[in-house]
Amino acid sequence: MTTSSAHILEMSGITKAFPGVLALDNANLSVQAGHIHGLVGENGAGKSTIIKVLAGVYRRDSGQIIIDGKAMAEVTPALVHAAGLRFIHQELHLVPHFTVAESVFMGQEQQGWFGIKSRAMNEAAERFLEETLNAEIRGRTLVRDLGIAHRKLVQIARALIDNQARVVVFDEPTAPLASAEIDQLFDAIARLKAHGISMIYVSHYLGEITSICDRVAVFRNGRDVGVIDDIGLRDSGRMINMMVGRDIADFYPVKNHAPSEPLLTIEGLADRKHFSDINLEIKRGEIVGLAGLIGSGREELVDTIYGLRRAATGRMLLDGKPLTLKSPADAVKHGIVLVPRDRRQDGLVLDMAVADNINLASLQDVARAFLIDRAAAVKRAESVADRLDVRPHNVGAISRLLSGGNQQKVVLARWLVTGSRLFILDEPTVGVDVGAKVEIYRLIEKLAGEGAAVFVSSSDPNELLGLCDRILVLLRGTIIADVDTATTSLDQLIALTTGGELQHGATA
Amino acid sequence: MALNIKRACLTSVALAAVVGLASIATPAAAADGNLSLKGKRIGVAVVGTQHFWDREAFNGALDEVKALGGEPVPVDGGRDNQVHADNHDILLAAKVDAVISILGDAAVEPKFKALKEAGIPVFTVDHLSPYSINNSTSDNYYMGTTIGRFMADAIGGKGKVAVFNAFEGALRICAIRTQMWKYVLQDYPDIKIVKPELAESFANAPEDARKKTLDLLTQYPKGTLDAIHVGCWDQPAIGVVQALEETGRTEIKVTALDAGPDTLEIMAEKNSPFVANVAQQPHKIGMTSAMNVARYFGGEKLLPQTFVEVVPVKGPDSAKKVYEDLGYGKLK
Amino acid sequence: MTSLASPRQSFDIGRLARAVAPSLPLIVFLAMFVYLGIASPSFLEPSTFALILKQSIPTTIVSLGLATVVMAGGDDVVSGGIDLSIPAAAVLAAAVVADLVTNHAWFIGPALLIGLLTAVACGLVNAFLVVLVGMTPLLATFASATAFVGIGKVVTASRRINVTDPLVVWLRDGVIAGVPVGVIAACVISAVFYFVLHRTRWGLNLQAVGGNRDAAEISGLSPAKFIATAFVIAGLAAGIGSIFVLARGSGWAPGTEENMMMEMVLATFLGAAFSPRRIVTLWGAVLGAVLVSALSVGFGSVGIDIFWTGCIKGGLILVVVASSALSRKVNI
Known part of the structure; x- marks a missing residue:
């Protein structure tokens, strides 16, 4: 390995612990001057933590940060900014009704005796966008009239306009972009590289990493597990191997459910923005997984099937009968239930007792002439809670005080009592500890065993492989694969979801 | 036994209608045959129409202006003295021939002044002002x-x-x-x-x-x-x-x-704590003001104030009698 | 066969809403002015226009304050920046000035200074409640408005105070080169506000804070400072407005703030409908205040019942706020 160019940024031995979690464990990251340095890893690998430590958002517990040869004893947003670091956040952080020039110059406007020099700022912004980012955007245009790609470029221009940038950190910059727009962004990134600016490029899309990065660092479990130099298109498999490791715990239940006749059929569903031409079928007694990165349209598709969003075209059939959902209430009437991804926000009334949460969707069953039969309600809630082993064993407990896993069980319990036919589970185990995960997996298996259809949307490929019969892979709004979990490896699944090219011999 | 406001209000609205009709049926101008406001646009500004007194004085003025052949231009302040004052600007802009202004606080004074300077005579009701030709009021x-x-x-x-x-x-x-x-x-x-x-x-x-x-x-x-x-x-x-x-x-x-009908009703109740009052005749005061406008245009010299008779009320029986005498109806 | 036809329909309604919603207030206003112009010939005369401008002054000044707060806090009516207490602070400052000048024989200069300081203190109270205590601006300023009104009533014993100071009279009646002094003063004040908030770096940064708090923070700006300053500026606007409140009413009278608050909110958000960017701006607020005043004058000159005027203005607030909500909905 030749290190001809000097390191412009070196982070070594970085450790950062949060209560109960060691987010970074003696991690290293070094960037050579003029390079584009990729940073990959699964969710929770420590990528965003190390970026936030670098940005001064989190204070490191130990470790050294050297920028351009100078050790930084203290790292604050202002200090790293002064040192020439710039962060292009995943969110655009733009004011929709500001002009391009106003956005680019935000915080460093040019002012004269007669106030803001609008014309000078317009011209300077246009020139900068043209020369540095190869984009022709008028300075007077309002941000809200720009496409997403141009907004991204405006965001980048704002970070670079003072010409003091040395290292630019991109965090998932392509997530909201369509493929033509990505080319535009890559073109701009190439220009920056030509100007001698170093970059850190964080992405889930391995295909992007292999095509633009010079070098890539792979993170797993809070540490850097490998660096690949001179990365090329053939390195996806190596990266995936490093990302995944070899320690997949075997805590998935034995599959003993049997798919029967189709329950839900979707034909040509599209919403004109997030997904298009979606065709799928879920059978009774079947568990179908949905994989896809953030921004792949996965959340939107799930919401649409549940009636939270409207589709533009396409149709849905339930039991062979056309299904039109105007709202989640409609869905519930048809026996379709959603266990939402953010249960604290969408799934539970946190300050209500466990029993009340369980009975929330089915009060009419325990009500007599508008009055709730408390005793019956509590009794029913208790029987379901016992079945799911919700802890503490007290349905009078306030839901807020339960652990994440037990909260999730309460949400599931609510729908169990309603006797639903189709369960849509959106990230069912996010923020849940391993023990509770196992129980939730068992419960899902049990639902399918009892003849319900289960649709699991998850960002955890292990979970999907362990739990489902089939997995649909969503990439940029279209289903690019429908794979049988019995014959699919983790590497293959990750390769499909990340759009990376899987080379033979990379199978785990 | 407690008499609530709602009932009082309803009764007074009904009464207002009756009184209004009565006064149209017997135009007061008949008493003074040569008075006329024919072809004149008379602005009538009132501070509000929620209360019996204000409304009756307002209706009295409007009815009499119409009875005398004039065209009233009404503006209502919604019982907001500032809005009432500002309404005079509207009458000024509308170039009325005269203004009858009912009640109002000092905020109207500059407006009266502006009207006077524009050659529009101002007649007031229950408001003494140096810019007013005449103030019609009770004693x-x-x-x-x-x-x-x-x-x-x-x-x-x-x-x-x-x-x-x-x-x-x-x-x-x-x-x-x-x-x-x-x-x-x-x-x-x-x-x-x-x-x-x-x-x-x-x-x-x-x-x-x-x-x-x-x-x-x-x-x-x-x-x-x-x-x-x-x-x-x-x-x-x-x-x-x-x-x-x-x-x-x-x-x-x-x-x-x-002593409008609403309060007379309260006074007329047995053992009412409301024991004494002095009744005014707001409708008549409004009419008087309108007649004074006509007199002014007829070349008559007006005194600064015209007083309309008042009726003292003392005790429930007296309240019932005054209620009847002033034409508000009959109380049991 | 039921396909997903209805969602497609709603999509088209969305497009229609996107096209029409932001212009809805404009359309409604235009229709009203056409009606007023036909119904009342005097409505279109230059003297009426001067009257409209004159009557709009206090609302204009307080709307400048509200526009500043909205620009710094964002234009979401519930969670964004709003200050309902500006008219209350203005009326409180007016009460202080009136009390000092009339009841304690102070010179107008020092009295105005104390009034201004009072209003700025009101702004500081709001800044404290919103920025440090973390209350929702809507609730915080609603509560503080009630308190400011209460203090004003204590100061004045809830009794009207006349002010006849020459400066106040001059602001009310004075004319320079055919233009009312008050109108000139309001123009100058609006111009200063406009320059500071729309043409300086500081003003642009304040707008950035309101437009996207995270974006501003990332650009090295401190949102809390800007929001706090905006409330203090609103207090300053209230202080300046107090002079015009005194001039308009020839003194202080209780209850002046109620109507003013409604007009201020209507004017400020109506202004957004006129802005090409569909956002609250200072010049939009000024234009909005003039239009609201034109409506009041117009309704008065047509003789529309004062209670209907209230209904119509309330309805307009609904139209304006709903259209801003709609355009937000379709924009994102």
């Missing part, structure tokens, strides 16, 4: 002294009295009424006025006075307060009586001025 001096005597009689010439007196400093007619009342009380050294004097609000007066009375009653427990007087009108007295009935403190006597 406020007589009202003040009469209610002073009646109140002193009602509490046996001695005791503590609270007074609602928000407008003594702002409206001349109120200054006259309250100061005349105090002038009488000078000769009753055993009657003490509670300090500070209370200030009722101009809008939503009954409800506002009700709350303030409740506060007052907690400050002055039974036996320490003998009367509550409303210095310049009687809408707050509706709320005062409500508060007294709510707390069972009906031993406290209530006196006020104006």
Whole structure:
């Protein structure tokens, strides 16, 4: 390995612990001057933590940060900014009704005796966008009239306009972009590289990493597990191997459910923005997984099937009968239930007792002439809670005080009592500890065993492989694969979801 | 037995309609055959139309302007003195031939001045102003002294009295009424006025006075307060009586001025704490003002003030009689 | 066969809403002015225009303050920046000035200074409640408005105070080169506000904070400082407005703030409908204040019942706020 160019940024031995979690464990990251340095890893690998430590958002517990040869004893947003670091956040952080020039110059406007020099700022912004980012955007245009790609470029221009940038950190910059727009962004990134600016490029899309990065660092479990130099298109498999490791715990239940006749059929569903031409079928007694990165349209598709969003075209059939959902209430009437991804926000009334949460969707069953039969309600809630082993064993407990896993069980319990036919589970185990995960997996298996259809949307490929019969892979709004979990490896699944090219011999 | 405001209001609305019709049926102009406002546009500005007095004076003026062949241009301040004052600007811009302005505080003075400078004569109702040709009003001096005597009689010439007196400093007619009342009380050294004097609000007066009375009653427990007087009108007295009935403190006597049908009804009830009042004839005052406009255009010389007769009311029987005499109907 | 046809329909309604919603207030206003112009010939005369401008002054000044707060806090009516207490602070400052000048014989200069400081202190209170305590601006300023009104009533004992100081009279009646002094003053004040908030770096940064708090923070700006300053500026606007409140009413009278608050909110958000960017701006607020005043004058000159005027203005607030909500909905 030749290190001809000097390191412009070196982070070594970085450790950062949060209560109960060691987010970074003696991690290293070094960037050579003029390079584009990729940073990959699964969710929770420590990528965003190390970026936030670098940005001064989190204070490191130990470790050294050297920028351009100078050790930084203290790292604050202002200090790293002064040192020439710039962060292009995943969110655009733009004011929709500001002009391009106003956005680019935000915080460093040019002012004269007669106030803001609008014309000078317009011209300077246009020139900068043209020369540095190869984009022709008028300075007077309002941000809200720009496409997403141009907004991204405006965001980048704002970070670079003072010409003091040395290292630019991109965090998932392509997530909201369509493929033509990505080319535009890559073109701009190439220009920056030509100007001698170093970059850190964080992405889930391995295909992007292999095509633009010079070098890539792979993170797993809070540490850097490998660096690949001179990365090329053939390195996806190596990266995936490093990302995944070899320690997949075997805590998935034995599959003993049997798919029967189709329950839900979707034909040509599209919403004109997030997904298009979606065709799928879920059978009774079947568990179908949905994989896809953030921004792949996965959340939107799930919401649409549940009636939270409207589709533009396409149709849905339930039991062979056309299904039109105007709202989640409609869905519930048809026996379709959603266990939402953010249960604290969408799934539970946190300050209500466990029993009340369980009975929330089915009060009419325990009500007599508008009055709730408390005793019956509590009794029913208790029987379901016992079945799911919700802890503490007290349905009078306030839901807020339960652990994440037990909260999730309460949400599931609510729908169990309603006797639903189709369960849509959106990230069912996010923020849940391993023990509770196992129980939730068992419960899902049990639902399918009892003849319900289960649709699991998850960002955890292990979970999907362990739990489902089939997995649909969503990439940029279209289903690019429908794979049988019995014959699919983790590497293959990750390769499909990340759009990376899987080379033979990379199978785990 | 408590008479609520809603009923009082409904009755008064109905009455207003009856009185209005009556006055159209018998045009007052007949008494003065040669008066005419033919071809004249007369602006009529009133501070509000929620209260009986204001509305009747307003209707009286409008009816009479129409009866005399003129075209009224009405503007209503919604019981907001500022809006009322601003409405005069609209009349100025509309280039009316004369303005009748009913009530209002000092905010109208500059507007009167502007109207006068534009050659538009201003006639006021219950508002004394240097810019006004004539003010049609009740005999406020007589009202003040009469209610002073009646109140002193009602509490046996001695005791503590609270007074609602928000407008003594702002409206001349109120200054006259309250100061005349105090002038009488000078000769009753055993009657003490509670300090500070209370200030009722101009809008939503009954409800506002009700709350303030409740506060007052907690400050002055039974036996320490003998009367509550409303210095310049009687809408707050509706709320005062409500508060007294709510707390069972009906031993406290209530006196006020104006005596519209709503308050006469309260007075007419058996054992009503509302014992004395002086009735005005607002409809007649409004009509008088309109007639004065016609007289002015007819070349007559007008006195600065025209007084319309008032009727003292003392006790339930008297209230029933006045109610009937003034044409409000018949009380059981 | 039921396909997902209805969602497609709603999509088209969305597009329609996107096209029409932001212009809805404009369309409604235009329709009203056409009606007023036809119904009342005097409405279109230059003297009426001067009257409209004159009557709009206090609303204009307080709307400048509200626009500043909205620009710094974002234009979401519930969670964004809003300050309902500006008229209350203005009326409180006016009460202080009136009390000092009329009841304590102060010179107008020092009295105005104290009034201004009072209003700025009101702004500081709001800044404290919103930025440090973390209250929702809507609730915080609603509560503080109630308190400011209460303090004003304590200062004045809830009684009208006349002010006849030459400076106040001059602001009310003075004319320079055919233009009312008050209008000139309002123009100058608006211009200063406009320059500071729309043409300086500081103003642009304040707008950035309101437009996207995270974006501003990332750009090295401190949102809390800007929001706090905006409330203090609103207090300053209230202080300046107090002089015009005194001039318009020839003194202080209780209850002035109520109507003003409604007009201020209507004017400020109406202004957004006129802005090409569909956001609250200072010049939009000024234009909005003039239009609202034009409506009041127009309704008065056509003789529309005052209660209908209230209904129509309330309805307009709904149209304006709903259209801003709609355009937000379709924009994102």
